[in-house]
Amino acid sequence: MKNGMIDAALIAIGERLRDAREHRGISQHELGRRVGCARSTVSNLEAGRFAPSVRMLLAISEALNITFIIEVPARENDAPA
Numbered sequence: 001m002k003n004g005m006i007d008a009a010l011i012a013i014g015e016r017l018r019d020a021r022e023h024r025g026i027s028q029h030e031l032g033r034r035v036g037c038a039r040s041t042v043s044n045l046e047a048g049r050f051a052p053s054v055r056m057l058l059a060i061s062e063a064l065n066i067t068f069i070i071e072v073p074a075r076e077n078d079a080p081a
Contacts, residue, residue, distance in 0.1 A: 006051075007048065010048040013045070014045055015046075016068070017045055017060060018046040020066045021046075024064060028042040028043055031063060035056065036059070037056070045060075
């Protein structure tokens, strides 16, 4: 993936995370406590400045009761599956 695509994906994940957290009335500090990370990590995730691990995404999705679906675009030279 090109960096622009990665950046766009991280921003989209962060927006989804922030929207879900705010909708549930949970602070960044509380979400961090629930998933075992610092408030600053949650802030960086929401801003698209941090690439979460799959393990962290699963912990966040469980804490917020949401599902992440991440589409990975095909490269130009890839044949259709």
